[in-house]
Amino acid sequence: MNKLMSVTIAIVLLSILLGCLGGSGELETQPLAQTQTVTDETKTINADESWTYGFEISEGAEIEIELKVLSGGAIDAFLMDSSNYAGYNYILGGGTGEFEYIVDGSSISTKAFKGKFAVPPGAYSFVVDNTAIPDGGATPTGSVDVKIKVTAKSPVEGQNGQVSTQRAAVKESVSETTIQTPDLQMSGGETIQDLGDFKVVYGSVGDPVYKKWQQYFKESRTFETMTDELNEFLILPEDVTILLDECGERNAYYDPQDVQIVICYELIEYLDNSFYDVTETDEELIKASDDTTLFIFYHEMGHALVDILNLPITGKEEDAVDQLSTLILAESDDQGEGEVAALNGAIWFFLTGSENEITELAFADEHSLDKQRFYNIACWVYGKNPERNSYLVEDGILPEDRAVRCGNEYEQISNSWAALLSPYVKE
Ligand SMILES: [Zn+2]
Numbered sequence: 316m317n318k319l320m321s322v323t324i325a326i327v328l329l330s331i332l333l334g335c336l337g338g339s340g341e342l343e344t345q346p347l348a349q350t351q352t353v354t355d356e357t358k359t360i361n362a363d364e365s366w367t368y369g370f371e372i373s374e375g376a377e378i379e380i381e382l383k384v385l386s387g388g389a390i391d392a393f394l395m396d397s398s399n400y401a402g403y404n405y406i407l408g409g410g411t412g413e414f415e416y417i418v419d420g421s422s423i424s425t426k427a428f429k430g431k432f433a434v435p436p437g438a439y440s441f442v443v444d445n446t447a448i449p450d451g452g453a454t455p456t457g458s459v460d461v462k463i464k465v466t467a468k469s470p471v472e473g474q475n476g477q478v479s480t481q482r483a484a485v486k487e488s489v490s491e492t493t494i495q496t497p498d499l500q501m502s503g504g505e506t507i508q509d510l511g512d513f514k515v516v517y518g519s520v521g522d523p524v525y526k527k528w529q530q531y532f533k534e535s536r537t538f539e540t541m542t543d544e545l546n547e548f549l550i551l552p553e554d555v556t557i558l559l560d561e562c563g564e565r566n567a568y569y570d571p572q573d574v575q576i577v578i579c580y581e582l583i584e585y586l587d588n589s590f591y592d593v594t595e596t597d598e599e600l601i602k603a604s605d606d607t608t609l610f611i612f613y614h615e616m617g618h619a620l621v622d623i624l625n626l627p628i629t630g631k632e633e634d635a636v637d638q639l640s641t642l643i644l645a646e647s648d649d650q651g652e653g654e655v656a657a658l659n660g661a662i663w664f665f666l667t668g669s670e671n672e673i674t675e676l677a678f679a680d681e682h683s684l685d686k687q688r689f690y691n692i693a694c695w696v697y698g699k700n701p702e703r704n705s706y707l708v709e710d711g712i713l714p715e716d717r718a719v720r721c722g723n724e725y726e727q728i729s730n731s732w733a734a735l736l737s738p739y740v741k742e
Pocket residue numbers: 614618633636678682
């Protein structure tokens with residue numbers, strides 16, 4: 316499809332959107348909770364794997380951690396600030412170095428641990444480690460089931476006494492082990508080994524329509540071409556499977572257990588249906604649907620990278636991987652074709668944002684409100700090239716107040732992702 320036609324489609328879709336907006340382009344905002352639950356779940360962590368929760372702490376807030384191994388051997392638990400977390404990751408990736416952890420929030424070779432304490436404001440990572448590192452830590456004996464609860468609480472008037480009593484009551488089994496001394500050199504010395512690739516796999520499909528699509532994807536090598544490009548520039552510690560399958564639900568997700576991205580044909584069908592009413596020709600429909608599939612694919616790939624590279628993400632991982640997907644698409648060509656592709660993904664979030672049905676999509680759960688996602692992506696696309704995408708503001712799709720910040724936002728997310736991925740980019 317030529318560029319002109321794509322741009323036309325985006326404008327057609329966006330003008331429909333404008334109708335949806337009804338003249339008010341206000342951003343929806345969520346109130347900040349007093350208690351932020353970072354996690355409250357039971358996690359199976361395989362031998363030689365670790366699991367990370369990233370979060371941010373505001374001024375005066377305190378962290379509460381509860382951890383209990385329900386089955387399996389002892390593990391290591393570390394609370395780290397972002398620079399030490401980067402060090403931990405470097406060592407996990409095979410590098411030589413050290414990291415320091417916050418003693419109140421960490422426990423070496425432990426099966427149960429509880430802590431409640433204050434830390435300076437900033438970005439933190441809590442890692443449950445079932446690997447052989449660090450020296451002196453727990454040695455993995457197999458997979459473990461661990462109950463993990465991490466909350467961050469803003470202080471409430473009059474509870475200070477209680478807090479300090481609880482703080483004094485914690486700290487058991489925290490060893491004094493000092494883990495060597497910091498010496499992190501990302502450039503030089505150790506190199507991270509490329510042990511994996513993205514691999515496309517096709518599930519067994521019964522539905523005749525999905526069968527035809529599967530045939531089409533296989534012959535066109537759509538996903539193989541994308542993964543070939545990714546494999547050429549990314550260093551991966553292990554393989555990531557991309558499974559195209561008939562799932563019995565319309566969904567796309569990353570499964571960390573199997574290190575697998577699943578894209579269901581039911582979701583692709585749903586994308587087609589979503590765009591049916593807002594496009595005029597089959598060609599427009601397929602283009603919009605394919606662009607959205609790409610957006611979702613790169614979003615899920617982002618989750619996979621965060622997982623297998625243990626990338627330190629602060630804030631919502633969902634927003635971070637939306638950023639990555641937008642970046643990859645927007646940077647994919649000079650003609651603005653990729654910017655249109657990202658916008659089509661954004662439009663889909665907008666179109667489905669008003670449907671209750673969408674809550675059935677498991678992958679929507681932890682995400683920002685769909686309309687917020689739309690404004691975010693539209694903002695980043697605008698920020699990448701305000702001249703080419705000035706119609707977003709002129710047509711009142713992107714509020715002016717937000718638009719003025721988008722150039723900086725795009726630069727920031729672009730720099731952040733470049734920094735996160737730089738150790739894993741080949742040559
Ligand atoms: Zn997601």
